[in-house]
Amino acid sequence: MKQQLVTWFDCESDAGSALKATCLSVSWITCDINDNFKIIEDLSGTLNSRFKNSRPFEVDAMLAHNIPIKNIKNQKLSNCELVDEWEKAFKHLSDKGTIFATFNGFNYDNLLLNNSLFINLKFPYITSKQQFDLLPAVRACSVFAPDALEYENNAKGNKSFKLQTMLRANGLTTEKAHDSWHDTLSTLKLGKLLNDKAPDVFSAALELRRKADVLPKIKKEDIFCWHEAYFKTTIYCGTYLGESIFPGWYYLYDFRKNPEEILSLDIQGLKEALSRSKKWIRTLKSNRAPIIMKKEMYELDEEYKTLGMTEIRKRYNLLKKYKEELANKVRLIQEESYNEKKEFDQTDQHPEEKIYSLNITNEERNLMNQFNLNNSPKERKNIFNRFKNDDVKKLAEMKVFDNCKKEELEEKFCKIFSLRDYKRVKKRVGKLILDTSDTPSPFTKIPAQLARIDTLRVISEKNEDDEKMKQLDELNKYLEDMMNDYEKVS
Numbered sequence: 001m002k003q004q005l006v007t008w009f010d011c012e013s014d015a016g017s018a019l020k021a022t023c024l025s026v027s028w029i030t031c032d033i034n035d036n037f038k039i040i041e042d043l044s045g046t047l048n049s050r051f052k053n054s055r056p057f058e059v060d061a062m063l064a065h066n067i068p069i070k071n072i073k074n075q076k077l078s079n080c081e082l083v084d085e086w087e088k089a090f091k092h093l094s095d096k097g098t099i100f101a102t103f104n105g106f107n108y109d110n111l112l113l114n115n116s117l118f119i120n121l122k123f124p125y126i127t128s129k130q131q132f133d134l135l136p137a138v139r140a141c142s143v144f145a146p147d148a149l150e151y152e153n154n155a156k157g158n159k160s161f162k163l164q165t166m167l168r169a170n171g172l173t174t175e176k177a178h179d180s181w182h183d184t185l186s187t188l189k190l191g192k193l194l195n196d197k198a199p200d201v202f203s204a205a206l207e208l209r210r211k212a213d214v215l216p217k218i219k220k221e222d223i224f225c226w227h228e229a230y231f232k233t234t235i236y237c238g239t240y241l242g243e244s245i246f247p248g249w250y251y252l253y254d255f256r257k258n259p260e261e262i263l264s265l266d267i268q269g270l271k272e273a274l275s276r277s278k279k280w281i282r283t284l285k286s287n288r289a290p291i292i293m294k295k296e297m298y299e300l301d302e303e304y305k306t307l308g309m310t311e312i313r314k315r316y317n318l319l320k321k322y323k324e325e326l327a328n329k330v331r332l333i334q335e336e337s338y339n340e341k342k343e344f345d346q347t348d349q350h351p352e353e354k355i356y357s358l359n360i361t362n363e364e365r366n367l368m369n370q371f372n373l374n375n376s377p378k379e380r381k382n383i384f385n386r387f388k389n390d391d392v393k394k395l396a397e398m399k400v401f402d403n404c405k406k407e408e409l410e411e412k413f414c415k416i417f418s419l420r421d422y423k424r425v426k427k428r429v430g431k432l433i434l435d436t437s438d439t440p441s442p443f444t445k446i447p448a449q450l451a452r453i454d455t456l457r458v459i460s461e462k463n464e465d466d467e468k469m470k471q472l473d474e475l476n477k478y479l480e481d482m483m484n485d486y487e488k489v490s
Contacts, residue, residue: 004034005098007043007090008191010183011109012065014057018111019353020444021061022052022079024072026086026113027180029188030098037192043096045089046181049082050075052402053409054429056444056482059452059475065178066471069478080403083120084372086113090126099209100127103163103187104135106288118355120399121368121392130209132289134191135161137205139229140291143300145198158232166190204291211248214286218250223316225297226252226290228282236282237298239316242327245335248286251327255312256280256303259319263326271333281330350432351391352398352442364389371396377415384416397425423489430486446483450476 009028013021030043051057051072062069077085090100090113102109110131114124139161141148150169154160164177167186170193174186195202208214218224218240225237241251253259257280265273274281284290298304298312319326349357360368364387371383380400387393397417404412413422432443453476460468 001034007098008188012180025180027184049077049079100131106133132209139233140227141198141201148198211286223295225293235301250284252282254280351394
């Protein structure tokens with residue numbers, strides 16, 4: 001049987017938001033799913049890095065993975081060097097045709113990788129060619145193969161889909177939680193269990209790992225089922241309606257809603273119907289490896305089962321005649337709403353936030369590659385001077401600023417730029433990380449984190465948790481030292 005590689009990976013970082021986070025540790029384990037998930041050792045690995053000079057950490061993230069600050073500070077790789085090695089390894093794996101798999105990676109790990117590449121002047125989306133997320137697959141299993149896996153309930157009485165909870169419920173052991181290597185290995189084990197217990201769901205999760213395969217699939221199927229998960233996982237039964245205003249996003253029609261109630265509405269009536277809380281137009285994103293199941297799965301939902309396939313088919317046949325007209329109206333309404341929001345939001349973005357909006361020419365991209373490949377300070381300065389985009393210049397300065405050990409920072413930065421540039425960059429960072437306002441920022445803010453430590457100290461004292469108090473003291477010292485350093489230039 002032909003080899004089918006899947007590379008499972010997991011990141012540990014210093015923030016809950018992938019936009020703000022520094023990846024401190026990333027691990028990947030490659031297996032052949034056609035050979036009983038056999039691990040291929042030479043295609044697996046782990047990278048660890050130091051903190052960035054410019055980024056404080058979020059206290060809760062540090063407490064979650066519990067990596068001692070001393071260990072992080074003593075790592076050989078800077079974060080920029082970690083990203084270089086990460087890119088090299090994953091490009092190699094991508095060239096081998098691997099599928100990149102994560103647990104909740106669409107909401108975090110893939111975003112962290114893409115953003116880490118972007119702010120380091122690299123082309124993101126290495127994993128986008130073939131990727132899937134095990135978390136949606138596990139959620140889909142809970143409704144489409146409800147007896148396949150075991151689940152625990154959370155405090156609200158709903159099924160919990162956290163990785164550690166799923167491992168515990170299904171008797172899968174892990175040596176250490178919130179450790180990139182062990183979480184990666186645990187995700188692989190859970191993926192294998194899902195494949196063994198619910199092969200149809202696992203196959204469906206892999207089937208649409210390429211964006212280009214999504215539209216042909218949903219156009220081919222007249223009626224199909226899918227799931228969505230917010231507070232709980234819900235089955236939907238419907239059909240493809242049309243393309244949305246965003247490339248690669250598609251409208252699906254939910255047959256809980258009778259098309260007879262919709263097709264006679266004018267634009268204003270349709271606006272009102274679309275604004276109601278029970279949404280009957282759903283959006284499917286092709287870049288998130290959607291899981292499409294056979295229409296027969298409708299019987300697993302009581303509401304659709306009560307409707308019956310005869311009524312569902314009747315609704316499909318009625319809608320089929322007016323699909324294009326209805327999709328055009330929905331697009332028009334969505335575009336109007338989107339433009340209004342865009343016009344209202346005049347917030348200036350920092351360069352670190354422009355992964356989706358920074359327009360880079362091929363010439364600029366080539367210069368960015370040269371800047372990354374060249375270690376000569378003189379040549380890097382020459383390349384920098386050829387950048388035309390101010391945001392790219394800021395990102396290049398930040399890359400150099402974050403790639404030096406703290407004790408060598410000023411000296412090494414000034415081998416490429418001037419002392420005046422160094423003070424300007426440091427002042428910019430200080431302004432962002434010492435900010436006491438609620439203004440959104442791509443940088444974690446120290447005052448908010450010190451306040452969080454004060455809150456956690458009160459709780460720890462009440463619980464007589466000496467170990468937690470010791471951790472908080474260590475985190476507090478690091479942040480206060482960082483704050484004092486930047487206050488000198490702010």
